[in-house]
Amino acid sequence: MDDVRISSGRRERAKKDKRxxxxxxxxxxxxxxxxxxxxxxxxxxxxxxxxxxxxxYASTKAELLIMVQNEKFAAAIDxxxxxxxxxxxGVLEEIIALIRPxxxxxxxxxxxxxxxxxxLVFGDPAEPNRRxxxxxxxxxEDGIASLLTRTDxxxxxxxxxxxxxxxxxxxxxxxxxxxxIFLQYTNEAVLEDIRTxxxxxxxxxxxxx
Amino acid sequence: MDDVRISSGRRERAKKDKRxxxxxxxxxxxxxxxxxxxxxxxxxxxxxxxxxxxxxYASTKAELLIMVQNEKFAAAIDxxxxxxxxxxxGVLEEIIALIRPxxxxxxxxxxxxxxxxxxLVFGDPAEPNRRxxxxxxxxxEDGIASLLTRTDxxxxxxxxxxxxxxxxxxxxxxxxxxxxIFLQYTNEAVLEDIRTxxxxxxxxxxxxx
DNA sequence: GCTCAATTCTGAGCCTACTCATAATGTTTG
DNA sequence: CAAACATTATGAGTAGGCTCAGAATTGAGC
Numbered sequence: 434m435d436d437v438r439i440s441s442g443r444r445e446r447a448k449k450d451k452r453x454x455x456x457x458x459x460x461x462x463x464x465x466x467x468x469x470x471x472x473x474x475x476x477x478x479x480x481x482x483x484x485x486x487x488x489x490y491a492s493t494k495a496e497l498l499i500m501v502q503n504e505k506f507a508a509a510i511d512x513x514x515x516x517x518x519x520x521x522x523g524v525l526e527e528i529i530a531l532i533r534p535x536x537x538x539x540x541x542x543x544x545x546x547x548x549x550x551x552x553l554v555f556g557d558p559a560e561p562n563r564r565x566x567x568x569x570x571x572x573x574e575d576g577i578a579s580l581l582t583r584t585d586x587x588x589x590x591x592x593x594x595x596x597x598x599x600x601x602x603x604x605x606x607x608x609x610x611x612x613x614i615f616l617q618y619t620n621e622a623v624l625e626d627i628r629t630x631x632x633x634x635x636x637x638x639x640x641x642x
Numbered sequence: 643m644d645d646v647r648i649s650s651g652r653r654e655r656a657k658k659d660k661r662x663x664x665x666x667x668x669x670x671x672x673x674x675x676x677x678x679x680x681x682x683x684x685x686x687x688x689x690x691x692x693x694x695x696x697x698x699y700a701s702t703k704a705e706l707l708i709m710v711q712n713e714k715f716a717a718a719i720d721x722x723x724x725x726x727x728x729x730x731x732g733v734l735e736e737i738i739a740l741i742r743p744x745x746x747x748x749x750x751x752x753x754x755x756x757x758x759x760x761x762l763v764f765g766d767p768a769e770p771n772r773r774x775x776x777x778x779x780x781x782x783e784d785g786i787a788s789l790l791t792r793t794d795x796x797x798x799x800x801x802x803x804x805x806x807x808x809x810x811x812x813x814x815x816x817x818x819x820x821x822x823i824f825l826q827y828t829n830e831a832v833l834e835d836i837r838t839x840x841x842x843x844x845x846x847x848x849x850x851x
Numbered sequence: 852g853c854t855c856a857a858t859t860c861t862g863a864g865c866c867t868a869c870t871c872a873t874a875a876t877g878t879t880t881g
Numbered sequence: 882c883a884a885a886c887a888t889t890a891t892g893a894g895t896a897g898g899c900t901c902a903g904a905a906t907t908g909a910g911c
Contacts, residue, residue, distance in 0.1 A: 444858075444907065451860095472897060483861040488899065551760065554821045597842040601814060604839075608813040612763045630813075633806040634843035653877060653888075660890090681867060692891045697869065853911085860905070866898090875890070881883090 454480040455490050459497045460504075467544040468498050492560060495552045499562040502549040503569060509538035510573050517580060525635060527580045529628055532606055535573065536627070537620055539610050547611045554607070574599045598634065605630045663689040664699050668706045669713075676753040677707050701769060704761045708771040711758040712778060718747035719782050726789060734844060736789045738837055741815055744782065745836070746829055748819050756820045763816070783808045807843065814839045 458479035462471045473494050477487040491497040517531035539546030553566045578599035582592055609615055609627050618626070667688035671680045682703050686696040700706040726740035748755035762775045787808035791801055818824055818836050827835070 447906095448859085473899080474897075484898090485861050485900075486859080489859075492899095494898065547764065551764065554817065555756065555760065556822065558822050594842050594845070597839055601810065601839050601843055604813045604817040605810060608763065608816060613765065613767050630806055630810050633803050634810055636803070656877090657889080682869080683867075693868090694870080694892060695890050698889075701869095703868065854909100856907105856909085858905105858907075861901105861903090863901100865900075868896090870895075871891105871893100873891085873893105876888080878885105878887075880885080 451480070451482055451486065452490055455482065455487060455497075456500060459501050463498060463501050463545055464542055467542060468494070468548050469544060473497070491562075493556075495548070495556060496560055496562050498545060498549060499552055499556075499560075499566050502545060503562060503566050505538050505541075506535070506549070506566065506569050509534040510569060510576070513573070514576050517576065524580055525628065525632055528577055528602060528631060529624060531573075531576055531580065532602075532627065533624060536606065536610055536624055540620055540623070543616060550607055550611055570603065574603050577602050601634060602631055660689070660691055660695065661699055664691065664696060664706075665709060668710050672707060672710050672754055673751055676751060677703070677757050678753060682706070700771075702765075704757070704765060705769055705771050707754060707758060708761055708765075708769075708775050711754060712771060712775050714747050714750075715744070715758070715775065715778050718743040719778060719785070722782070723785050726785065733789055734837065734841055737786055737811060737840060738833060740782075740785055740789065741811075741836065742833060745815065745819055745833060749829055749832070752825060759816055759820055779812070783812050786811050810843060811840055 455476065458476045462476055462479060473487060474484055476497065477484045480487065487497075491500065512534035513531040516534065517527045520527050520530040539550060549566075553563060553570065556563050558564065558567060574596070578592075578595040581595040581598055605627055609623055609630075615623055615626070664685065667685045671685055671688060682696060683693055685706065686693045689696065696706075700709065721743035722740040725743065726736045729736050729739040748759060758775075762772060762779065765772050767773065767776060783805070787801075787804040790804040790807055814836055818832055818839075824832055824835070
């Protein structure tokens with residue numbers, strides 16, 4: 434897939450097999466015990482590979498988590514995009530509709546969710562899975578941006594502004610989902626809080642001088 | 643200070659001494675090598691206490707970092723507050739003036755800075771030093787909020803909105819300073835990026851429906 | 852089939868944050 | 882002053898993420 438040499442069948446198949454087993458093991462263990470409750474050794478054992486091998490396929494425990502969470506994240510974004518589609522209660526609610534599945538998904542196993550978000554933002558953007566996760570985040574941001582441009586049919590807002598505002602919305606969401614203070618909140622309470630912030634940034638008209 | 647019993651001198655003094663030595667050791671080592679480049683053992687050695695003792699005074703390595711960074715953070719906020727005071731180029735620039743020292747301070751040793759911010763937001767808010775750090779963050783947010791209310795002499799904006807917007811500004815700053823993508827940027831580039839985002843949220847007027 | 856190089860796998864071992872049973876030190880009481 | 886109690890200090894030990902020197906496997910050339 435990424436090498437010029439015609440790599441022989443057996444090898445490739447064995448590698449794919451291992452990769453799959455590792456992914457499956459991670460997919461099974463992380464949700465149940467949480468990142469902190471699983472050791473890489475346990476994942477290696479369940480995948481039936483040596484610990485060293487595990488680290489041949491994922492350079493980091495976080496990378497492993499990202500692999501797993503990317504799938505859920507992607508699904509949530511898809512849900513959000515179509516939910517936003519069939520929602521005509523104004524930009525604010527459209528954005529919320531888009532965001533809701535993501536917030537719910539991240540908070541479903543909050544430990545994994547917040548670690549995931551943190552690792553995406555904080556970790557090495559070169560690592561392949563992180564790249565993919567960042568691409569997903571970009572997809573989300575684009576979705577928000579297009580909601581902002583579309584509804585603004587009066588032509589008041591520039592496209593650049595929409596993108597910028599989308600970034601801000603993302604930042605708001607990130608903090609509201611990640612910060613410890615909100616851990617005890619219900620999903621709806623968090624969403625309400627996010628709604629308040631988005632409303633504020635969409636309403637403002639200031640003398641920016 | 644926090645106990646009813648009249649605790650006798652020697653004990654108290656010894657404790658204060660140790661606390662001070664630990665603080666000094668952390669203050670000396672973290673900036674030079676970065677959080678990741680220092681072991682708790684090294685700090686304990688320099689402070690001339692056993693490793694176990696270290697953990698009697700700081701429950702975590704992160705706590706230790708927070709202790710040290712809180713001081714810098716506090717100073718930066720003070721700088722920012724007075725800079726914002728003597729700046730009359732409109733809200734936007736006032737906010738930037740307020741924020742600039744904080745951004746600079748956090749990015750001075752970026753590893754420590756971003757770890758600090760993350761630990762503040764992510765860690766257990768009950769731990770004493772984190773409490774203090776969060777109080778500092780609140781101080782910053784209040785500063786921003788009051789800039790927003792003050793300049794808005796037309797009475798357009800509610801106080802509640804100002805506080806909400808201040809939270810948003812904080813979120814923007816947090817991400818722009820923490821995310822790996824911005825690591826290579828210069829301080830001014832980061833500030834320019836933050837400026838763009840704040841301008842966007844202050845300019846918008848949308849049909850919120 | 853056999854040799855040799857390239858690739859992949861392995862797990863003992865390293866590093867470091869953090870704990871906890873025990874020792875040392877200080878304080879109060881008789 | 883000694884005994885009894887309370888507080889604080891100690892560092893060997895534990896746990897878990899991650900590495901790396903060597904073993905095992907595979908495919909190519911003959």
